[in-house]
Amino acid sequence: MGNFLYYVAVFIPVLSLLVFIHELGHFLLAKRAGILVREFAIGFGSKIFSWRRGETLYSIRLLPLGGYVRMAGEDPETVEVKAGSHVYASVNDLGKLDHLYLYEPNHSTGNLVAGRVVEIDLERKLYVVLENEEGNETRYELDPKMFLHFDEKNETQIAPWDRQFGSKTAGQKALAILAGPVFNIILTVILFAIYIGITGVEHRLYVEKTVAGSPSATAGIESGDIITKINGKDVPTFDMFKYQILESQGSEVKLTVDRNGQQLEVPLQPEKKVTQSGDVIYQVGIDFNSEKGKRPATIGEIVGGGFTLTYDWIKVIGDGFYKLFTFQLSLENLGGPIQMGTITGQAAQQGIDIVIKWMAILSLNLGLFNLLPIPALDGSRLLFIGIEALRGRPVSPNIESMVHFVGFALLMMLMLVVTYNDIVKLVFK
Incomplete structure (x- = not known):
């Protein structure tokens, strides 16, 4: 445990x-x-914690097995306000609506107006026409970064078409x-x-010793040998050596060995083994000296x-x-x-x-x-x-x-x- x-x-x-x-x-x-990124999430599932910076919500989620960046318009947009809805909105210093509420807010960031939605365009022309209690209609321009508030806890920034x-x-x-x-x-x-x-740098495979009775011992590999190739392919690193042995699928391979400056061709038959977990591996029984095979x-x-x-x-x-x-x-x-x-x-x-x-x-x-x-x-x-x-x-x-x-x-x-x-x-x- x-x-x-x-x-x-x-x-x-x-x-x-x-x-x-x-x-x-x-x-x-x-x-x-220029795409509006709605959320940058690490993990999936329920939010552990989140914070908003600028126009993006950053979140850490429960299952740490992935993540996502949610771009506006990558999936069909579901942000909409239907005609006939009663809304509240705050007007900024430029006379544009920067917050639109589908409920009556306790506070707002500017002058608050209210009314019934007659017309609204959240993507192209960015405007809304509101009708007040007297039946008078007023057209308001929308700030391209306007936030739409569904309730006290849920809000989203609108995404004009050019930000999708x-x-x-x-x-x-x-x-x-x-x-x-x-x-x-x-x-x-x-x-x-x-x-x-x-x-x-791993620049050579230096043989420290061979395991008694192993394929390498049977083939005649000796301590101090330097293996340079397998089937004519350079193997300067242990990873490449291991990969070539795996690629052989148990077939005989030909090792090129440097023994005291003399180049030798040594045939070697990898031994197939099945691990307790059921994986198939191929062993040759060589212990390499990584320190002697490397240099700065x-x-x-x-x-x-x-x-x-x-x-x-x-x-x-x-x-x-x-x-x-x-x-x-x-x-x-x-x-x-x-x-x-x-x-x-x-x-x-x-x-x-x-x-x-x-x-x-x-x-x-x-x-x-x-x-x-x-x-x-x-x-x-x-x-x-x-x-x-x-x-x-x-x-x-x-x-x-x-x-x-x-x-x-x-x-x-x-x-x-x-x-x-x-x-x-x-x-x-």
Whole structure:
């Protein structure tokens, strides 16, 4: 139980940071395009606390498994005041209405007027015609940032058409949506660069020892050997070595080994193992000396290494997506929030460098996963924007909303499946 609480305490801040960076991308590019951002939320569900700054509500919500930026007009606007409604309004120094109340307020920010709504336009012309008790009509201009108050606790800022998501060009909308995943990828580059700056550069795989009776011992690998290639592919890092062994799927591989300056070709047969949790792994039985395989990194290597590691992991993650969608990878192999939290907690116990590396991998996963054209994800929204650009008009908002709703439901089902996998692995490991 103690470990579980520790893992949760470590995982929630890590995930929240990655979600914050993702949503910050959406937020900044939406604001740059002139879109009204109604809410910037970290988490889902009930609000724990919130505050308003300017025209945006910032909130922290109960379930820390995601977040969102709610842009005006991204979903059909539901802000309306019907003709015939009795309203109260405050008039600012410019003679415009800056607050409109659907109830009688205890106070207002300016001169208070009241009446029955005869005509109102909250999007295009921004005006309202009110009829007083004597039957006289007065037309008032609306402040573009007017707040509409439904009751003492609920209010919203009106969104003129030029502040709505739908009013922007396809390019502006695409940038606002694309910015989330891109910010995650940028964060990945930065985190990998920091990781390299802390740990140094892995430039060779130095064999410390082999496990007796293991495939590497049988193949003749010796202490002091330096492994440079697998099947002709350079493997300067342990991650790339591990990936190539996994890619072999148990088939024999050919190692290129530097032994006292002499280049040797050594065939090696990985050994297939099934873990207690049911995962298939391939072992070779080599202990590498990470210290002898590294040296301090230069500034150029730190910066370049951030990009290189990001590119390498894009290939690894992309290959995983390909295998998942071509049914070469079972859903049983997928991990959910419990597994991610467990790995994050274990990483924290190993040191800050391991945490930073794991955060980089998680951030990249979040960014790339959101680019998939799956309903409810950013990739699907980009697909709809692309269709709009080709057709010259947007897809019906009702159709798009329904597609995203169905997609979100399917994602929640997938979340339940991977969480079930996590629990099974946790209980029966």
